[in-house]
Amino acid sequence: MRIPINEVTPAIPSAEVCGWVHEVRDLGGLAFLLVRDRTGIIQVTIPKKKVPEPVLAALKSVSRESVVRVTGAVKAMEKAPGGRELVPESLVIVSLAETPLPLDVSEKVPAELDTRLDARFLDVRRPRVAAVFEIRSAAMHAIHQYFHHEGFTAITTPKIVAAATEGGTELFPIAYFDKEAFLNQSPQLYKQMMMAAGCEKVYEIGPIFRAEEHNTTKHLNEATSIDIEVSFADHTDVMRILEEIIVKAYAYVYRSCPDQLANLEIADFAVPKAPFPRLPYAEAIEIAKKGIDEPIKYGDDISPAAERAIGAEMGGHYFIVDWPSEIRPYYAMHYENDPSICKAFDLMHPRMELSSGAQREHRYDKLVQQISQKGLNPESFEFYLRPFRYGMPPHAGWGLGAERLVMTMLGLSNVREAVLFPRDMHRLVP
């Protein structure tokens, strides 16, 4: 019966472990085989004169990263990693690895991201890489758990859609039988439709697709979006949910992933404290003006340089609120007393934007008016507008980029590090 390597202790007389050959050190009459599974590494010590012949034969032909099954006596040994070692009665090569390897799993020699992604299955064998995805899994678990606890309904919406209803970003066209179709850029419109469906609180965690030809460390053409929509709520209500989720995700990772954080050499992992500051857009622009050389004025989008300058000033997570209506989508609700600004917000990490959201305009006539004001034709929005004519409650929501959350949480330099198989302009395989 195979047991995980981290459960092998001198308290048990013998053990069977399965894993990958991390390293072989042959000293002549004595050899050491380091075997690794997802729980850890154990030293298999082979005194050549004392072990059966098949063990010696396997030792001679085994290569690094081959899969082996080892059965033997567990011995306490100060000098061995973990204070114990395994002396094999049996060593079986389950799957022999080819040589040489496409990259060095033991990390003596670094590998570039491109090389690593080409051999991602080997890359993820490295504990520090596996740690990223274990932490991502833990963070997502905490988020799912929060939503269920708070009475949200998990939904899934189509990723194959007929048309771009939001405008803005480029869509990937696909062949859908004899029709033209696209991969969805956002579940936004479907979430809103579920408000008209009376679901009140919905969330979806799923892929979104953007056909932008961007070439940066923080953009992906396929990303994971954490999306919510809540009825009878305004933007301030959903901002509270958002900051709470960020805190819960960090706190759960801090609690449940100490080994993974250690693997990543993150000693100062800090759980952020809610509430996050609410910084009005107008004030954000003033901070940016002081922090950067390039000209920036009220009404401009916030450039990456401006984001960094404001982020340095704020020091932690913060919201930018009260955006000019002009630079937000048509569906954001304008303030009654000042329609030039709207109830939209971005959640920022000092490094970059994590999330954006808003209270949506739920009144049909206002919405049609705002679509027209953006220079768009309301007639082409019929699919979107129809639910607003049959009893649409007030509602608000946001979308949060899962990869950016993990990237900023762990200080990763490239968002591709937070995705197993990233899709960007140049990468479609594996």
Next chain:
RNA sequence: GCCCAGGUAGUGUAGUGGCCUAUCAUGAUUGCCUGUCACGCAAUCGACUCGGAUUCGAAUUCCGACCUGGGCGCCA
């Protein structure tokens, strides 16, 4: 889409016109070694992205292609 920097053994690198029969590390192969833990030692193997041009001579200069990294733009 624009701009910048690159492409040298399996991996990561050094090499800015001849000193290159190309450096170093790691790796692979073989041998020696009974306490290694980046084991050690010895020998061997393995590379200038592709095409064209300049030149007596090109890894090195120029042109084109392909590929990669990054910045900007674009981006709920």
